Amino acid sequence: MAVKIGIVGMNGIGNNHAACYRDDELADVIAVCDVVKERADAAAERFGVKAYYTLKDMIENEPDLEVVDITTGGIDNGSWHFEPAMEAIAAGKHVLVEKPLCNDVREGRELVAFAEKRHVYLGCNLNHYFTPPAEKAKQYMDSGEVGELVYCLAKMGFNGGEMNYALAGSDKIKGHPYFHMRAFLTHPFSVMRHFCGDITHIQTFSDRPGFRRNAGDVMVSINSIHVKFANGAVGYLLSQRGDAVYGLGGWWSLEVAGSRGTFCIENCVEKVSFWKAEKGIAPISVQPAPEVTDFGTSDFGRTFNHRLHAFLEDVSGKVSFDRLRASGRDALAVLEYVHAVQESYERGGEVVRPQPLPPFHGDPHVLL
Structure with missing residues (x-):
């Protein structure tokens, strides 16, 4: 059965994701959302779905929604990821976030911990x-x-x-x-x-x-x-x-x-x-x-199709959380590395040890 998806952020990447989902038998995009009304309306017309202008309204009015795909950008292409992702997780929705997971490593740590606490899938578009x-x-x-x-x-x-x-x-x-x-x-x-x-x-x-x-x-x-x-x-x-x-x-x-x-x-x-x-x-x-x-082939664009399909396979197949491909945890690891690069640069090239990932507690539905 196709996974019901709402996309938040209908600029270039959001429309790219929507086009990929349109060609995927596991995907059913039922709504799009953008704080810029014209962008939301244009995407809704293009893909034949309903437009929303706040994530709160989309979640409240689409009870069948399973996945919220966060394709917003912001400063460093990631400062607008944290708040909608946290809001969707709080509502019990699975979340896919464009890269980077966040533009601040502290927000990334909080996001991953919250998804684990709420027991929902958190993935990231690590498509390469x-x-x-x-x-x-x-x-x-x-x-x-x-x-x-x-x-x-x-x-x-x-x-x-x-x-x-x-x-x-x-x-x-x-x-x-x-x-x-x-x-x-x-x-x-x-x-x-x-x-x-x-x-x-x-x-x-x-x-x-x-x-x-x-x-x-x-x-x-x-x-x-x-x-x-x-x-x-x-x-x-x-x-x-x-x-x-x-x-x-x-x-x-x-x-x-x-x-x-x-x-x-x-x-x-x-x-x-x-x-x-x-x-x-x-x-x-x-x-x-x-x-x-x-x-x-030289068509790099196909990496989006492959990665999004993999997330839908994992969600619909209900894989254990430790087997989710390109998970939020994986994205947090590389965010820690980027933070360490910044720290090393600021220290004049010193060696820096990235903060280790938090302990993985395991999925009680799988571990015997």
Whole structure:
């Protein structure tokens, strides 16, 4: 049976989610909501549903509503997530929140704790690893072909350069030094954690180029981040917001190396290559040919369909809370990492240990 959904925030992302749900047999969007009446009305007409202008009215007038999808934005793309998410959880609704979970780590901690207390699903749109290449890469790991993890290299950001630069005009970006950290680093950190587990140590060397300084732009747009994982592996994340043209690997690449093999995903949805460690390989010999799986697509937009469908599968299948994919807890973990990056930057590049996640208490309906 299709899950009944109400969407809050009918700007670009909200309409994107609604379009994805329209093509999904597990979804039944019954209402949309936006504090800007014109946006709510336009979306309601486009998708053939009822418009609301407050979440309170939508919840009170739609008793069959099961999921509230929060696609609002705000400062650092996340400051308008906390209040509607808390309101929906208080009403006993399952919630999916766009990334980042919140733009303030303290609100993120409170949100996750409240969802656990109310015993509702809280998910986040960590869509970058809901892809065929990521599934193939996870198969390499689960089958033991990667072996003991050694390192993880991630590069995600935007192409650009000085000639393409323009000072941001939006008050949601302008004047906020941590916009790129808070609005974007959720994605690469979520992918790194998906494959390599929890991060225990973070150190960043971050800055902004001269052309941003000369324009009065305070955004810390270049982030060179070193990490250590709980399993002993090390990692590196490079992210920049259009300060240079990206080279090898494109705008999105992830390389994970282990004692038995190494895989590399290129451009998120396009392909994955796997190099198998074989006996007799000399340290500086010619690299053996990889196994390459090319999925024949560059359509990043499909990641939204895959991720939203996975959330609906989990909700309709009533999975145990510890098995919810891309959960609020997962989103909180990467929010803690982003907070640690900010703290490391403010301390001049000191190593920072992110706050560990709260203990998981387990689902009493599942644990015997």
